[in-house]
Amino acid sequence: MQCIFDKQINRRNTGSLKWDVADHELPMWVADMDFETAPEIMEAIKKRAEHGVYGYTVLTEEWYDAYQSWWQERHSFTIQKEWLLFCTGVIPAISSIIRKMTTVGENIAVMTPVYNNFFHSILNNGRNVLESRLRYEGGAYSIDFDDLEEKLADPQTSMLILCNPHNPIGKIWDRETLKRIGELCIRHHVLVLADEIHCDLAKPGCSYTPFASISEACRDNSITCIAPTKTFNLAGIQTAAVFAADPVLRHKVNRGLNTDEAAEPNAFAAVAPVAAFNKGGAWLDGLNAYVWENRTYAEQFIEAEIEGVHAVKGEATYLLWIDCREAVGDFAGLCGFIRKSSGLYVSDGCAYRSAEGFLRMNLACPKALVEDGLWRLKKSIAAYRAQKISNFHNPS
Numbered sequence: 400m401q402c403i404f405d406k407q408i409n410r411r412n413t414g415s416l417k418w419d420v421a422d423h424e425l426p427m428w429v430a431d432m433d434f435e436t437a438p439e440i441m442e443a444i445k446k447r448a449e450h451g452v453y454g455y456t457v458l459t460e461e462w463y464d465a466y467q468s469w470w471q472e473r474h475s476f477t478i479q480k481e482w483l484l485f486c487t488g489v490i491p492a493i494s495s496i497i498r499k500m501t502t503v504g505e506n507i508a509v510m511t512p513v514y515n516n517f518f519h520s521i522l523n524n525g526r527n528v529l530e531s532r533l534r535y536e537g538g539a540y541s542i543d544f545d546d547l548e549e550k551l552a553d554p555q556t557s558m559l560i561l562c563n564p565h566n567p568i569g570k571i572w573d574r575e576t577l578k579r580i581g582e583l584c585i586r587h588h589v590l591v592l593a594d595e596i597h598c599d600l601a602k603p604g605c606s607y608t609p610f611a612s613i614s615e616a617c618r619d620n621s622i623t624c625i626a627p628t629k630t631f632n633l634a635g636i637q638t639a640a641v642f643a644a645d646p647v648l649r650h651k652v653n654r655g656l657n658t659d660e661a662a663e664p665n666a667f668a669a670v671a672p673v674a675a676f677n678k679g680g681a682w683l684d685g686l687n688a689y690v691w692e693n694r695t696y697a698e699q700f701i702e703a704e705i706e707g708v709h710a711v712k713g714e715a716t717y718l719l720w721i722d723c724r725e726a727v728g729d730f731a732g733l734c735g736f737i738r739k740s741s742g743l744y745v746s747d748g749c750a751y752r753s754a755e756g757f758l759r760m761n762l763a764c765p766k767a768l769v770e771d772g773l774w775r776l777k778k779s780i781a782a783y784r785a786q787k788i789s790n791f792h793n794p795s
């Protein structure tokens with residue numbers, strides 16, 4: 400029997416950001432999945448659509464219950480109903496919270512390489528990006544705590560945006576690490592904004608630790624963004640939530656989201672999370688198992704077939720972070736070269752402020768596409784090598 404995730408769906412000409420590319424190109428860049436969402440969610444959306452009246456919408460009790468039970472059952476964490484606020488997306492929430500909780504010219508710390516839209520949210524609002532670069536040693540990432548503390552201790556630093564789990568490196572931060580981050584932030588009066596959008600996408604058997612679960616002090620010094628959109632492939636529905644346990648923080652966030660007009664759901668944004676969290680568990684387990692097979696396949700393919708290229712081991716997200724430096728050095732045009740030479744469209748590591756020579760490949764697609772993408776990558780790396788050798792023999 401064919402697995403539901405093997406089904407190839409033609410997304411061309413559907414207004415898809417990811418698939419709006421030339422016919423010969425294979426997009427494996429932006430973080431959405433090429434799978435249909437869970438049948439239970441499609442059912443709920445169809446039912447809402449069939450109602451035919453799409454007036455102004457409010458959240459029902461079910462919306463709160465769905466978030467609360469999911470976090471309780473899946474992540475052993477209690478979110479109180481009154482902590483929860485609706486937002487049209489995690490990035491709208493982050494931008495709004497930056498505007499409300501920090502002032503122009505302040506520093507916002509991030510641990511790089513990290514999700515590129517953090518930089519845009521910070522810079523678009525006139526704040527400074529203060530980078531603490533993650534250490535990369537022996538194929539693994541870790542936090543340089545001395546550097547992080549130095550950045551947090553700057554009195555001009557007012558917020559840390561924490562990516563938990565961490566896009567693009569696929570890392571789940573453990574409890575001890577989160578505790579250290581939390582303590583440093585409290586010591587230096589830095590508010591933590593935890594983006595936990597990738598929390599459900601983990602290797603079977605692995606789970607993430609909500610930052611707010613570390614301690615009461617961490618919980619009360621943080622605001623967390625969560626959503627069903629990465630997990631269930633609903634980004635186009637624009638639905639997310641923010642929670643803050645501290646009533647003063649929450650009041651401010653609520654005012655900010657309202658002022659920014661990002662606090663009201665459309666008709667589908669209100670119902671999709673309910674179906675997702677109440678009925679999507681089995682589908683998600685199947686998805687994680689499938690994506691992890693894709694990841695294992697990709698890691699093995701790269702090690703066996705593409706000399707000088709290494710997949711970085713991760714436990715979360717469907718994004719594979721690939722180190723090509725041994726093969727291409729610090730070649731700045733790597734992604735453009737790959738796209739041109741084989742049609743494979745992946746994300747350039749530099750967008751996340753990593754060193755040159757890294758790229759991010761989205762594995763949330765049928766295995767046949769993963770295979771196609773990896774052969775294209777192999778072809779492009781070989782073409783790069785051939786070009787380098789020919790340049791060496793025929794210097795201009």
Ligand SMILES: Cc1ncc(COP(=O)(O)O)c(C=O)c1O
Nearest residue numbers: 430488489490491514566594596
């Ligand atoms: C870490 C992280 N946060 C937020 C988003 C986007 O969230 P939204 O679509 O809800 O704005 C993404 C999308 O890739 C992401 O990786």
